[in-house]
Amino acid sequence: MIVGVPKEIKNNENRVAMTPAGVMEMVKYGHKVFIQKDAGINSGFSDSEFQAAGAEILDTIEEVYNIAEMIVKVKEPIESEYKLIKKDQLVFTYFHFASSEVLTKAMIGSGAVCLAYETVEKADRSLPLLIPMSEVAGRMAIQEGAKYLEKPQKGKGVLLGGVPGVPTGKVLILGGGIVGTQAAKMAAGLGARVVIMDVSLPRLRQLADIMPANVTTILSNEYNIKEAIKDVDLIVGAVLIPGAKAPHLITREMLKLMKPGTVVVDVAVDQGGCIETCHPTTHQDPIYIIDDVVHYCVANMPGAVPYTSTMALTNATLPYALDLANKGWKSACQANAELKKGLNIVNGQVVYAGVADAFGLPLSEVEDLF
16 A cells, blocks of 8 residues: 655644554555655654665655555644545545534545544543643643743633642542643642542542542542632543533633633643633644633644654554555454454445534444445
């Protein structure tokens, strides 16, 4: 198969979808890999390293899209890429369709096969291609939240870890999945007082067993959230419903319960956000303030640490990308139930329920398209 890896062009997206090690594996199986010039430079990988691994370098993004049967990316295509995507072309990337009707309709119109990293799902319901970036984003949520709690950044002026004789900061984490767990570990490691909320009692029991003493678990409901947000410094939104829009757990009205300078980091912003007042921001312009609450809602947080993120992402995606290249998407998805769940849009038809529900679109059975 001919595999194309374009340079990411979303604002401050420094990751690349494949490392030289990944290229070498692809080439070993007889596939041709075309990398756009300088696609890996911000992740620490030079064109010469890709060439040494067996890739060919193309100067422009247009050339990559034009030649490739499968496009492997990191982030969803943006508007300037829509016209480059061809009918029957397989695009393997993070899409987060439920948060963008424009993107959804553009991909329907393209006739491409859109296989989303974030909905590839194992039998135990874990999301193997979301996990590595969720781990990065969860840890970064505390790192960034701590920074924006500083007074020059319009925060409360609270040091999360405190110092002897001074209370430590308080962190509320909404969601006890991968993002929430990693955020809790980081916040607890700094010495903060941490509360994790989740709707699942079994998950809260697990977290209570593995977390240190400065982490408390509380069942998530509207009353408990309203009480908690009155007296915390940093709130991390870590709610995920695979492939669907995130629910709003904190409404605009609830901001009035928070103290001025409270920071919210909504990691769920890729899926519409779990805080009503959140909308996507960029690394270039990461925050805005509503009702004296600092909102950090960068939609590609792991892009700020591209070396770590690219390595972690390729570790997870490469086996699936190889399976798709070796067998073709139809055979690979028929044989691999995990990959089949990654199919969101196929040749103009929506085949993932969360996407159809988000925009009231007709849902087609993926089996009919095989």
